[in-house]
Amino acid sequence: MTDQEIPYAGTTPTRMCDVETETYRRALRGELLQEDEPGLSSLLARGVLVANPFHHGIYVPAPPRYLETQLHASVLRSLTATVEEFAQIPAFVRELEAEQQRHGESLSPAASVHLRSVDAVNAEMIRTTMGARREILTAQPGFRPTKVLKGALSRHMEPAKRGVTVRTIYRASERSNVVQSQWVADVTAAGAEVRTLSESFPRLILVDRAHAFFEAFDEEGVLIPKTAWYSQDRAVCEVLALYFYTGWERADPWLPDAKDGHAGHAGGAGAEHKTTKLQRTILRSIVAGRGYDQIGKDLGVSERTVTVHVSKLRTALGFKTVPQLTHWWATSPERLLS
Structure with a gap:
């Protein structure tokens, strides 16, 4: 028996329907089968049955191990073709984008x-x-x-x-x-x-x-x-x-x-925090010895913005000087906040 390529049509080649099973059994019994016998064409296409060249209408079963090898090869060819198609998807999408760009639809x-x-x-x-x-x-x-x-x-x-x-x-x-x-x-x-x-x-x-x-x-x-x-x-x-x-x-x-479903300020009037995240960042920088100009550069804001934040916080806490503010910060539990 010579090797042949068994086509894989996308449906599973490893199962037989009731009609195919009956036709296969008739072939095993050596019965004469017509060319239009139900299920015969699919059994031949998959290599499950092979025509007897010396007796027209007689079909013999393929050896199981041979058939297993052929089916493996058939499914592998199908998988290879699918992988190749999958790999072509990005190029296809780029081609579509190029066409859309030329017509002002995409970029x-x-x-x-x-x-x-x-x-x-x-x-x-x-x-x-x-x-x-x-x-x-x-x-x-x-x-x-x-x-x-x-x-x-x-x-x-x-x-x-x-x-x-x-x-x-x-x-x-x-x-x-x-x-x-x-x-x-x-x-x-x-x-x-x-x-x-x-x-x-x-x-x-x-x-x-x-x-x-x-x-x-x-x-x-x-x-x-x-x-x-x-x-x-x-x-x-x-x-x-x-x-x-x-x-x-x-x-x-x-x-x-949670009270009314609206959005509130974490650390605002409803909480006990006296500082905002930005103010805490500024205070840490002051304690680290940075000047207002450098703090502004680090934060991407102006020196005046840093001054305003410090002034507002100092006033809100009732302090007259920045040293008073930094002393409060050094002992405040808010220094542990992020």
Whole structure:
């Protein structure tokens, strides 16, 4: 018997249906089988039966060990073809992206493109955030209308529920916004995290450190409204992620208030903490011997901002001098907070 390639049609070749089983048994008994016998063609195609060249209509069974070898080879060929197809998927997707880019529908993988309308920004943003696998980082420094918040709610909640890390920074002034507070309560309930900063920062959205949306400015440094830069450059995304987490570490958690479902301030009036996370960072730097100018550089803020934070805290605690403040800090249990 010569080797033959047994075709593998995608269904399992290692089982016989009732009709095939009956036909196989008839062949074993040496019965004459018609060419259109039910199940005969599939048994021949898989090599389970072989036509007797000397007796038309008579079919003999293939030796089991031979058939086993042939079936192994058949399935292996199918698996190899599947793996090869799988390996071609990235190239196929890149080809589609190139075609879409030529028709203004999408972007090349490493491009930094100026999206010049709200619709263009939203289209790319929705596509990338809903497809997030690991992480979504957003920094929102300005007021967001109710309509915008509602539109962004599902884009934050759905990935968070899937286990994606979702983190957002807002300005501290947004804590007084009732609609914004409810939005924070909703997204944190889904697993997202929200913090606030009292200093200024640019608008930013990062997805999986592979997609970055950030503000666009003209040659005079003036913000171009309703537009954004979109980049898939890995280096750009990594630098922006580092910048985001620099602010995240200085920010204060915005946690939901169990009493009314709104989001409250961790360490604020409802808690016993007298300092914010940023103020604690400044105090540690003062005790370490750093000047206000160096502290400002370390934190990415102005020297005046550091002075204002120290002054506000000193006044709130009823101290007249910074040495009084640092002495209080040295003995306060708040120095143990993060």
